[in-house]
Amino acid sequence: MSIAAPILAFLLIGGFAAYHRLRLATWAALLAAALVACWLLGAHRPTVAVIGILSALVAVPLLIPAIRKPLVVAPLLNVFRRILPPLSQTERIALETGSVGFEGELFTGDPDWQMLLDYPKPQLTAEEQAFLDGPTEELCRMIDDWAITHVHADLPPELWDFIKKNRFFGMIIPKQYGGLGFSALAHHKVIQKIASVSSVVSSTVGVPNSLGPGELLNHYGTQEQKDYYLPRLASGQEVPCFGLTGPFAGSDATSIPDFGIVCKGEWNGANVLGVKLTFDKRYITLAPVATLIGLAFRMYDPDGLIGDTQDIGITLALLPRDTDGVEIGRRHFPLNSPFQNGPIRGRDVFIPLSQLIGGAEMAGKGWNMLNECLAVGRSITLPSTASGGAKIGARVTGAYARIRKQFGLSIGRFEGVEEALARIGGKAYTISALSQATAAAVDRGDVPSVPSAIAKYHCTSMGREVVSDVMDVIGGKGIILGPRNFAGRNWQAAPISITVEGANIMTRSLLIFGQGAILCHPWVMKEMKAAQDPDRKAGLEAFDESLAGHVRFGISNAFRSFWFGITGSKIGGAPGDDYTRPFFRKLDRYAANLALMADVSMLLLGGKLKFKESLSGRLGDVLSHLYMASAVLKRHHDEGAPEADKPLLAWSMYNSFHVIETALSDALRNFPIRPVGWALWLLVFPLGRRAEAPGDRLNHRVASLLMAPNEARDRLGAGVFLTPCANNPGGRIDSYLAKAVHAEPVERKFLKALKTKGIEALEFPAQLDEAVAEGVITAEERKLLEELREITLETITVDDFDSHELRAASYYDQPKPGTREAA
Known part of the structure; x- marks a missing residue:
């Protein structure tokens, strides 16, 4: 045997061990057996000896705990403690709340796809389907969006009454308290359908069922609070709002200046211990009509009336509208989408401790409470609203592009229009899959912090892109507002979803990867906990175990990235059929790329990484599109892999692959440590970039689906309001x-x-x-x-x-603030 035999054995066994993440002891045993075989079979013995000695010098010290722990692990633990980035209170609480679902698999670099496919198919109960087909359909028939947005700037009384009577405000409230007790999937479907006809009505229905008193009380309220308030909220007797955002505290909610001082005061004729509140909130949906206000504030106890801590922290409370000192301001006017929204203020407003959500025991735990409820709210309301708008846009614009003719042809036959129609159809398909996937995660009992941020950001961003393309296709039909316009109000309202529940720019650049890199990583959180363990011995033991796993993890992802790169992701086991199996293999490659990039970025940049927002945003795009592509494949699997849907599936997958490779490329080209970026490029793109955006032939196939009656088009538009009534x-x-x-x-x-x-x-x-x-x-x-x-x-x-029909007469007929007439 030649000199090449032991070298080849070393490389093959190393590659096999790296790909399959074998333990060091297993690798050493396999290598030893191979070297012995080479020796006995007459290979070049000096080469065998050199490889054996060098391998032993590395493996033996690492395999003996008495050597490894004091000489290797302990020094690394000390270094890790020094470079561990300091976490703000906001970041710490965000990492302590929420749970990890399939997104955690993506961060392993070797996702368990069978786990994804084995999740139960999301399905409505008979009761939920009946509500969707009955009261929800009837509500949609009653909606006249032009009258709401232009004539009344509000829902008419009969619509308010119908919503309350049919307990739309109580979808998430358990039946024992008079609510509907619906699943997250049913909640998603109801909001999606209403949003397809009116974003004003969907916002009105959505807010009480997402972040608000109802959800907070359901999770954290005292039994007395639940018994009193939840039935009133479910029946619409109470209309809720929640005051979080203020003029000086938007995305950084933990810095809210609103405060409450523990003191004694009068409540219902008795002198009781409570809190005196001063607050100034804005952008509060339903505030102008709310009868029950949820409020976030920072609580102080300077006199030690309830404990030794003066700064108790963020706390949540309930304020009836008629509480002395509460001021409900005039309405905001959000981009011609006049859902009820406005400021609330108060100075020296006294409430008893019994009005704190969860009672005095939950004082100071408000940010933890909000984080869990924000995750659930982001998972449902905004993604569902985007899904409803995108689906109706795809269905109606496809029909319009077939019916509308220019130069003797349907406008949808022009290639420029086909490109726009393909983007509309492909993104609508993706939004629908992503919004349903996050609702399903909530129903499985997850509190999906990272997926909710992904869904909020990408559903609303893609929703805005969809309506932009819709407006381009329908042209003059879209820009002339009136009862016949089906897209203009969605175009005007698109930036609202981009802004609320955390601005999209910050969600992308700070939250998705920033949270995901720690919360979803299989080893980093364990290492952080080990480093912070006050018991030094226990911390060293935990760090030793985590470090070994992390090293295997890193080596494996480097090898897998290179292997998938040189083979074009064409080799390796994957689920699915002949059509979808290549998609799963591609995602295996990109998951390994993400895990490798995340590890290197955290190792070399440490605490500076959270200030590298462009890098974080690009890696967040990779994680997001991995998750979205997974949701699309899951949807296709759950629907029985229909042949007719393949163009939509393919468009969504190729678009995600193109975005992923673009994001990886930009991250590597701009990596703060340039030589490291060049080295990583050789692992991630050994043969260069290959993914391309969906091509013209695929665009034609998707556009054709939208412009003709077929089963794929029906599935794409399922769940939106398509009844051809006078107001639709x-x-x-x-x-x-x-x-x-x-x-x-x-x-x-x-x-x-x-x-x-x-x-x-x-x-x-x-x-x-x-x-x-x-x-x-x-x-x-x-x-x-x-x-x-x-x-x-x-x-x-x-x-x-x-x-005169277009004139806002009431505005012009009244003196304006600051004028002599007003004075």
Whole structure:
């Protein structure tokens, strides 16, 4: 045997051990056996000896605890303690709340895809489906979005009454307290359907069911608070709001200046121990009509009335609207989407300790409480709203692009429009899968901190991109507001979702990867806890175990990144069928890339990483698209892998692959330590970048799905309000598609006759008369063309108004603040 044999054995066994993350002892045993075999079979013995000695010098000290712990692990632990980044209170609490689901698998670099596919398929109960088909459908039929947004700037009284009577505000409240007790999936489906017809109504229904008194009381309230308030909230007797954001505290909620001082005061005629509050909040949804206010404030006890701690911390309380000193301000006007939103203020407002959510025992634990409820709220309301808007946009815009013709062709046949339609369809498919996946995670009992941030950021961002493309396709139909416009209000409202529940820029650059890198990493959190363990011996033992796992983890992800890169992700086990298996393999590669990049970034940058927001944002994009692609594959699997949906699946996957490789490339090119970036490039992209954005042929296939009746189109639009009633212009246009497609062969024959048969009439009815008279079309075909002309006109017609109908008379008829008339 040649000199190459022991070297090859060393490399193959090392690669095998790295790929499969074998323990050091297992690697050493396999290598020893291979070297013995090489020796006995006559390989170049000096080479065998050199490899054996060098390997033993590395392995033996590491395999003997008495040597490893004092000489290797303890010094590394001391270094780790020094470089461990300091955590703010906000960051610490965020890491202590929430749970880790499948996103944790993505951070391992070797996801267990069977675990994902084995999750139960999300399904509604019969009761939940009946509510969706009954009261929710009826509510959607009652909604006149133009009247709400332009005429009344509010829901009409009958709509408020219907919402309260049918307990839409009590979807998350358990049945024992008079609520509906629905699953997160049902909550998602209801908000999605309402949002497809009116974002104002979906916001009105969504807020009481997300972050607010109802959810907080359900999780943390005392039994007395639950018994009193939850039935009133469920029935709509109380309308809730929650005051968190203020002028000087937006995303950094832990720095809120609103405060409460523990003192004695009068409440219901008795002198009791309580809190005197001073607060100034803004952007509070439902505040102008709320009867029950949830409030976040910092609580102080300077006189030691309830303990030894003066700064107790962020605390949550309940304030009835009629509490002395509470001031409900005038309304904000959010971008022509006039859901009830406004400021609330108060000075020296006294409440007893019994009004603290959870009672005095929960004082100072408000940020923990909010973090868990924020995660659930982000998982449902905003992603579901984006899903409803994207789905209705895809269905209706596809129909519009088929019906609307220019230059003798449906506008959807032009390649430029096809590109926009493909983005609309592909992103709607992705948003729908992602929003359903996060709802399913909540139903499994998770508090999905990282997935909720991913869903909030990407659903709302993609939702804005979808409506932007919708506006481009429908042109003048979209920019002229009125009862016939199905997209204009969604276009105006898109930035609202981008802004609320944490600004999207900060969610991307700080939260997704910043939280995920620690919370989801299989070893970092364990190492941090070991480093902070006051018992030095126990900490060393825990760190020793975690460090060994982390080293295997890092070596494995470096090898797997290189291996998948040089093989094009074409080798390796993966679930799925022949069509989806390559997608799973690609995701295996990118998961290994993410894990490698995360490890190197945290190791070399330490605490500075959280200030490298561009790097963090790009790695967050990788994690996000891994999670989104996983959700899309899960959806496709749960729906029985329908053949007709493959173009939508493929568009979503190729788009995610392209974004992932772009983000990795940008991260490596801009890595703060340039030589490290170059070295990582060789591991991540050994043969260069390969992923490309969806191509023209795929765009054509997706666009075609949107423009013709088919089962894939039906699945894509499932769950939105498409009933073609008087107040639903989008539903009417969607209902015309089948008729338009049916009439197209006759239309083509008629248009050809206009050019070749010498039809002289100039007006449409007269042209039809001549065509029938000359035998070009039959009387039945004439009816088809007349109906086609009617539905086309209805599809493209926009509204017009008298000038006084557009004037906000009440505003102009009143003196303005600061003017002489007002004074």
